[in-house]
Amino acid sequence: MNFAIESISNDILEKKLQSKIDTKTKPVGALGVLEKIALQIGLIQNKENPELKQPTVLVFAGDHGIAKKGEVNPYPQEVTAQMVYNFINGGAAINVFCKQNNIALKIIDAGVNHDFKEIENIIHAKISYGTKNYQDTPAMTQKQCATSIKKGAHLVTETYNNGCNIIGFGEMGIGNTSSASLLMAYFTKNTVAECVGSGTGLQTEAITVKKSILSKVFDTYTPASPLEALATFGGFEIAMITGAILKSAELKMTILIDGFIVTAALLVAHAIDNKVLDYCIFAHASEEQGHQKMLDFLGQKPLINLGMRLGEGTGVAVAYPIIESAINFMNNMASFESAGISGSE
Numbered sequence: 293m294n295f296a297i298e299s300i301s302n303d304i305l306e307k308k309l310q311s312k313i314d315t316k317t318k319p320v321g322a323l324g325v326l327e328k329i330a331l332q333i334g335l336i337q338n339k340e341n342p343e344l345k346q347p348t349v350l351v352f353a354g355d356h357g358i359a360k361k362g363e364v365n366p367y368p369q370e371v372t373a374q375m376v377y378n379f380i381n382g383g384a385a386i387n388v389f390c391k392q393n394n395i396a397l398k399i400i401d402a403g404v405n406h407d408f409k410e411i412e413n414i415i416h417a418k419i420s421y422g423t424k425n426y427q428d429t430p431a432m433t434q435k436q437c438a439t440s441i442k443k444g445a446h447l448v449t450e451t452y453n454n455g456c457n458i459i460g461f462g463e464m465g466i467g468n469t470s471s472a473s474l475l476m477a478y479f480t481k482n483t484v485a486e487c488v489g490s491g492t493g494l495q496t497e498a499i500t501v502k503k504s505i506l507s508k509v510f511d512t513y514t515p516a517s518p519l520e521a522l523a524t525f526g527g528f529e530i531a532m533i534t535g536a537i538l539k540s541a542e543l544k545m546t547i548l549i550d551g552f553i554v555t556a557a558l559l560v561a562h563a564i565d566n567k568v569l570d571y572c573i574f575a576h577a578s579e580e581q582g583h584q585k586m587l588d589f590l591g592q593k594p595l596i597n598l599g600m601r602l603g604e605g606t607g608v609a610v611a612y613p614i615i616e617s618a619i620n621f622m623n624n625m626a627s628f629e630s631a632g633i634s635g636s637e
């Protein structure tokens with residue numbers, strides 16, 4: 293399960309890309325973050341005319357043992373499966389935004405506590421019917437964790453082989469903000485209380501209870517490696533996203549990072565190989581309170597901040613047109629020379 297990730301650093305190409313950006317008909321730097329995105333994608337694709345091919349969002353769904361009790365999640369566990377049906381029927385926010393922006397969408401059963409056996413339009417990758425409750429035992433075995441990572445990686449390879457070069461990940465899993473908070477505490481060394489937030493809408497008192505339950509869980513374990521932390525606190529959807537992120541970087545795809553839970557999966561990938569960051573664009577700042585601290589830990593700025601906290605990959609789908617703008621200006625804007633305009637003295 294080794295991923296061979298190369299750094300995108302390339303001084304000669306970077307100079308060429310920067311010169312192409314700087315000679316467009318605009319004051320130097322005037323397209324701000326769009327210029328940074330064009331440069332990054334040029335370096336990722338190793339070319340001066342980067343292009344976006346078959347943008348795709350993979351949404352991984354999984355259930356969490358702890359969510360059965362309802363102590364840390366306002367919505368019941370059944371909502372995970374119900375939302376998967378909503379994705380399949382095209383009625384969820386991620387369906388609407390992907391359709392709007394011509395993004396392909398794939399839904400994956402990573403480990404929902406429901407049988408989708410007869411259902412089409414879903415990728416069957418179930419590891420188990422939900423994780424175990426980490427209040428009693430680690431969420432999954434090391435073997436299940438490794439299988440999840442491999443499946444996530446395999447799905448990315450398939451998508452890449454179909455011609456995709458820009459990919460985003462989303463998730464659905466009642467209770468998964470708890471997993472993400474525990475992983476955040478492990479990797480960023482913030483206290484659990486600093487990592488826990490309202491998830492799908494807990495009020496202040498209930499957040500205090502969530503903090504105390506998860507602090508106790510955190511103190512029960514001493515994971516010795518990133519993979520052990522993932523197996524102990526993770527969800528199947530989170531582990532698949534970790535594998536998917538690592539494989540996407542290995543394949544030199546541009547990776548669009550969504551909200552709190554997807555960034556938690558990235559924290560694991562980053563601990564395994566920090567070069568993954570070269571390939572990542574951070575789509576949005578989630579309203580979930582720990583997300584900003586995660587972004588600070590990784591030293592990243594998100595493209596947009598709309599107060600969203602839905603998950604599903606919706607931040608990615610909404611921010612995608614910004615990336616299209618970056619690639620469009622790079623390929624289609626005139627230069628001072630081609631337009632016959634005088635540059636600065």
Ligand SMILES: O=C(O)c1ccc[n+]([C@@H]2O[C@H](COP(=O)([O-])O)[C@@H](O)[C@H]2O)c1
Binds near residue numbers: 469550
């Ligand atoms: O992506 C985010 O930043 C985000 C923030 C808060 C909640 N969510 C979504 O809400 C669900 C988990 O919330 P909870 O309260 O059940 O832990 C899960 O399906 C996530 O997709 C997602």
Ligand SMILES: Cc1cc2nc[nH]c2cc1C
Binds near residue numbers: 367463465602603
């Ligand atoms: C309705 C609903 C939709 C979601 N989408 C992602 N997480 C979600 C959680 C709930 C509760």
